Amino acid sequence: MEKRSLPYLLLLPATLFLCVFFIYPFLLVAWQAVSQDGALTLEHFRTMAGHWKFPTAFWNTMLLALAVVPVQLALALFMATLVTRMEKGRDLVLYIWTIPLGISDLAAGIIWLAIFEQTGFLNSMLVGLGAVEQPVAWLGYQNKGTIFLAVVLAEIWRATAIVLVILVAGMGLIPKEYHEAAEVFGASPWKRFTRITVPLLRPSIQTALILRTILAFEVFAVVIALAGTNFPVLMGETYHWQFNLQDRHVAAAYALVILAISIAFTLVFLRTLRVPREAQI
Amino acid sequence: MAEISIRNVAKRFGDFTALHSIDLTVADQEFMVLLGASGCGKTTLLRIIAGLESPSQGEVWIGGGRVDHLPPRQRGIAMVFQNYAVFPHLTVFENIAFGLRMQKLAEGEIQHRVNRTAELMHIEQLLKRYSGQLSGGQRQRVAVARALAMEPDVILMDEPLSNLDALLRLEMRAELKGVLAESKTTTIYVTHDQVEAMSLADRIAVMNKGRIVQAEKPIEVYRNPAARFVGSFIGNPPMNFLPAMKAENGSWRVADVVFKGPTSEHDEVAFAIRPEDLAPSGTGLPAEVRVIEPLGPHVLVTCEVDGHLFRAVLDSDLELKRGQTIRLAPSPDRIRWFDPETEQSLQAH
Amino acid sequence: MTAVTARETAVPAADIRKRGRFLVAITILILSVWVLAPIYLLAINALSSPAQVNAFPKSLVPGMETESIAFFLGFAGVLRALGNSILVAGITMVLAIGLGAPAGYALSRFDFRGKDAFRIMVLMTRAFPLPLLALPLAVMFIRTGLDDTAFGLALVHTTLALPFAVLITFSLFSGIPVELEEAAWTLGCTRFQAFHKVVLPLVLPGIAASAVFAFVISWNEVFAAAVLTIQNRTLTAFLLQNINVSPMHLKFAGGAMLVLPALIFIFAVRRYLFAMWGIASR
Incomplete structure (x- = not known):
């Protein structure tokens, strides 16, 4: 009897916690988004969609994710391949490459601000090289393109590490013999990468993509640090409605939009990158 | 205790x-x-x-x-x-x-x-x-x-x-x-x-x-x-099994040799003998030699008897060739019999 | 065709390999610079005087002045925010491990009905933008008096850290052969004694690493912290709130303050990073 109930006892605290602080709040936020004084309404969604910033924020967020995530995946795959082939200094290189893992998005935004601000290092260098005569306001409201680029760079710099860690851990699970077998059968390094590594790494790639895409939709502090309100994104608008406009119903509607696209993309990745159980290592 | x-x-x-x-x-x-x-x-x-x-x-x-x-x-x-x-x-x-x-x-x-x-x-x-x-x-x-x-x-x-x-x-x-x-x-x-x-x-x-x-x-x-x-689980190599057909007077015919055996209502039972309980003899079971494996102290011979796989552990001095047919006689007191349905041992008498 | 092959064989294979290795080394170096250089630039700013920070053009060596840092630390509310950050992260760490480790142990040691349901719930948290939880909880906290408290924020941060804690401790416990525990039982231990005397000493370093991880998750979180605190701002919330009004040198000193502990912590747990993710990513 004691043995039967023990696992449930051990799971109970975590389960209760997640019910109270994970499942319940999400029901609450959904209710907030679709109700006004206890009655169902779509008014908040209309307010949200009707605001001039909504389409901009939506597309900015989407474009950012689209620009950032694929580059991160490719870069992390490249880095992981390099590092698994190293013999000496592997640990040091891995440590350096995973440093950004510990850096918050706000700090990352501030770091790249040091580079892109008007008196920052980029301008110092360009003026020093004589490439430009006057410092450029890269992050000024009229330079939407360079703001976008700065945010993309900061995000790639900060969050490639998590993809790298997932992929390196995944590669560690692939037995070396598969590569050796492929080599014996005459596969070139590129063929080995595309035919052995990538397919066997699919579960890790799936995890990394889901995690990164969701985090990309949550992009917030990097943008605030680099662009202030010059570059609206969904999460920033959520914050703005909650705080500055004091309308938590519309903020909740924003939250549901972020939630919806997150779930949609998760399902897409789960579906397209599915690995049948029998085909896993 | x-x-x-x-x-x-x-x-x-x-x-x-x-x-x-x-x-x-x-x-x-x-x-x-x-x-x-x-x-x-x-x-x-x-x-x-x-x-x-x-x-x-x-x-x-x-x-x-x-x-x-x-x-x-x-x-x-x-x-x-x-x-x-x-x-x-x-x-x-x-x-x-x-x-x-x-x-x-x-x-x-x-x-x-x-x-x-x-x-x-x-x-x-x-x-x-x-x-x-x-x-x-x-x-x-x-x-x-x-x-x-x-x-x-x-x-x-x-x-x-x-x-x-x-x-x-x-x-x-x-x-x-x-x-x-x-x-x-x-x-x-x-x-x-x-x-x-x-x-x-x-x-x-x-x-x-x-x-x-x-x-x-x-x-x-x-x-x-x-x-x-x-x-079949104990012994290396394990016991040999051959089908035995009912003959007259409580005897059983294995390949072309007749043995005294147990009584059974079945027309066919399993005849069993350990590989080391076999010796070459003119009156034994006809065995066509397939593989010869010298193991030092003795030689392991894999043959075919009556279409069934059959192994014998024999003296290593024996001259054998693949494809040759020899006759292997089981020691009479080491022969065992098994019921074809229950697979339990049958008592010979 | 023959000519090409001949020329190719003329270059010794060792040379090609050497050249390849050189290329790999250069690439690794460039990537390392890409990671490290921005941090170095931040350090320059943090270690320069306010005048140097706002000067143009910038020098690529730090002025080795502590003026900016001193100004930052002396700025009203900073020390309090720093204290709040540590407090919230500390509570998060304790809660995440305290709730997560028993669950991780249960998942690794028992087969029971509902195990998959629990795992799915934990994995599901990944598909949700968790900082958004702060919105409904803000209302709930006002009702329960948890609004604007370190504990309230720590509860939200725990939902972020708990799934990690469960999966990481699950992998840690799974790495301890069950036979060790069984051997202890046959040698006279109760279940609890066996856990205490055999399992705990073996997983403790790993648990510490996952605790550090939980700490960093909370330390770095911005959105929920900004939504849920007003007077009791954490460092991230404080910086975010003041980001449009504060002078450059304050931002950079603050940024450095955020980065430094994270760097140390990641260094401390680097050995566990991959082991943790190896299982956590399945």
Whole structure:
């Protein structure tokens, strides 16, 4: 009897916690988004969609994710391949490459601000090289393109590490013999990468993509640090409605939009990158 | 004094039945080996005796008391695990002392017992080391010493030698036999290695598909398999089986030779003979030689008799050629017969 | 065709390999610079005087002045925010491990009905933008008096850290052979004694690493912190709130303050990073 109930006892605290602080709040936020004084309404969604910033924020967020995530995946795959082939200094290189893992998005935004601000290092260098005569306001409201680029760079710099860690851990699970077998059968390094590594790494790639895409939709502090309100994104608008406009119903509607696209993309990745159980290592 | 008695024990995992109603009694100080292929239920049975698994039905008695509701620590047992389970964060000394400290023995007694068992297992020079600094064989010795130091009534061993290399296994086998005979404990030893079973056991319980097929002295199990499975599992190479057709006067025809045999209502039974109980003779079974494997002391000949695979262990001086047909005569007192349906042994008379 | 092969074989294979290795080394170096250089630039700013920070053009060596840092630390509310950050992260760490480790142990050691349901719930948290939880909880906290408290924020941060703690401790416990525990039982231990004497000493370093991980998750979180605190701002919330009004040198000193502990922590747990993710990503 004691043995039967023990696992449930051990799971109970975590389960209760997640019910109270994970499942319940999400029901609450959904209710907030679709109700006004206890009655169902779509008014908040209309307010949200009707605001001039909504389409901009939506597309900015989407474009950012689209620009950032694929580059991160490719870069992390490249880095992981390099590092698994190293013999000496592997640990040091891995440590350096995973440093950004510990850096918050706000700090990352501030770091790249040091580079892109008007008196920052980029301008110092360009003026020093004589490439430009006057410092450029890269992050000024009229330079939407360079703001976008700065945010993309900061995000790639900060969050490639998590993809790298997932992929390196995944590669560690692939037995070396598969590569050796492929080599014996005459596969070139590129063929080995595309035919052995990538397919066997699919579960890790799936995890990394889901995690990164969701985090990309949550992009917030990097943008605030680099662009202030010059570059609206969904999460920033959520914050703005909650705080500055004091309308938590519309903020909740924003939250549901972020939630919806997150779930949609998760399902897409789960579906397209599915690995049948029998085909896993 | 610890007799172990297992009464009507069964174990089911969902739809899968790992053990069907097992009855087995192990006498005090007896060395019982549970022998069987992987998945036959032998480890499950051992774990039920240890209390690491609870039976779906039935009772386990140790030393006259029913224990199946007790946790392992209250059963008066010690156990040696297949992967040794030497605690990596403790020294060899502390590993051996672990159970003694749980019993809250005096420090002097602990010292004394650890040193004595360490000496017995020849690891007294390793007492300060950690598991990571030991070889497989040394870890094995620590695991046995840790069990012996408890001075238990019962020692349970789960394939303790299977992770060692062949030579070391031979050495440890002999040593274990000596040490355990000395310690006067009741031992249940699980293995899939028939040689290990033959050499160690007072009795072997051969298991197949969750049942004990035969539990007898090793030589009995070898000479008189109670079922066809036992004959085919024990012996290397295993027993030969040939179909025997009913002839006149209670005789049976095997290939073109007629043997005296058992009575049976069936028209066909199985004739069985061990490969080493065959000798070339003009009146034997006709065997076409397929493969000849010289093994030093003797030669293993694989032939075909009456369309069936048939092996014989013969004198290495014999001149043989592939494709040649020879005649092999079985020793009459070593022939065994099995029922075609129940696969149980049939008594010849 | 023959000519090409001949020329190719003329270059010793060792040379090609050497050249390849050189290329790999250069690439690794460039990537390392890409990671490290921005941090170095931040350090320059943090270690320069306010005048140097706002000067143009910038020098690529730090002025080795502590003026900016001193100004930052002396700025009203900073020390309090720093204290709040540590407090919240500390509570998060304790809660995440305290709730997560038993669950991780249960998942690794038992087969029971509902195990998959629990795992799915934990994995599901990944598909949700968790900082958004702060919105409904803000209302709930006002009702329960948890609004604007370190504990309230720590509860939200725990939902972020708990799934990690469960999966990481699950992998840690799974790495301890069950036989070690069983051996302890047969040697006279109760379940609890076996856990305490055998399992705990073996997993402790790993648990510490996952605790550090939970700490960093909370330390770095911005959105929920900004939504849920007003007077009791954490460092991230404080910086975010003041980001549009504070002078450059304050931002950079603050940024450095955020980065430094994270760097140390990641260094401390680097050995566990991959082991943790190896299982956590399945």
